[in-house]
Amino acid sequence: MLRPPVGVCSWSLRPQSVEELIAALHRIGATAVQLALTPLVEPREDDWRERWGSSCRRLRDAGITIASGMLETVGEDYTTLESIKATGGVRPDSTWSATLARAQEVAQLAEAEQIALVTFHAGFIPHEANDRSRHTILARLRTLADLFAAHGASIALETGQETATTLLDALGDLDRASVGVNFDPANMILYGMGDPVAALAALAPRVRQIHIKDALPTTTPGAWGSEVAVGNGAVDWPKFFAVANAHTPAIRFVIEREAGETREADIAQAMRVIQDG
Secondary structure, three states: OOOOOOEEEHHHHOOOOHHHHHHHHHHHOOOEEEEEOHHHHOOOOOOHHHHHOOHHHHHHHOOOEEEEEEOOOOOOOOOOHHHHHHHOOOOOHHHHHHHHHHHHHHHHHHHHOOOOEEEEOOOOOOOOOOOHHHHHHHHHHHHHHHHHHHOOOEEEEEOOOOOHHHHHHHHHHHOOOOEEEEEOHHHHHHOOOOOHHHHHHHHHHHEEEEEEOEEEOOOOOOOOOEEEOOOOOOOOHHHHHHHHHOOOOOOEEEEOOOOOOOHHHHHHHHHHHHHHO
């Protein structure tokens, strides 16, 4: 089965310009990227146009495929599990209007640049069907699904902030074929939301992209686990790849590394783990 080229999350490389991003991807040997789109629609610096203008064209001219985009919802605070539960995704009333406005700009960019998939965190989705906040979250996700679909793009909800069962139930209740899953095995461990291999098996028919990331579980209840380089954590990669590789059509792997100071080396290590898998 022919798998699409492995991608790398742009934010993992912490580039200060599109040229830095291109150079880093070339050093790693990556030919595909998941591109953070928020910085492209919300320029803040005076030299933004020089550093980030025409990013999509410049990436493609450099031989880099834009595999997907990423939308960062407004006001996310990852300091603690409690802070991200309160601020993450589309759940907070205080940031929903701003998130929707940002999503509208990102959807327009996705259409203009023919980016067919955009991922983001939905926020903690309650499992109980009668939870009022669950109804609110699902209504907002339908709004975003319809918005992106109108611009020719699908969306994928990143795993980790709820169990696979809760997410699968939510996808059924959403009733939108354009909504899938961006599966991140490390997030399942970081948030303490179940075994990544079993979760992938349950969600596989709805998975549109897989983040290759690893982590160790917390030893302190209520606290984060710790992200580590791929191969050094609790993900059982041989079993994980066995499930992932059974999926048809093939799902693109995108390496994400959000911790540590040797990210290019860690991404290269992740590529070797993928090749061995």
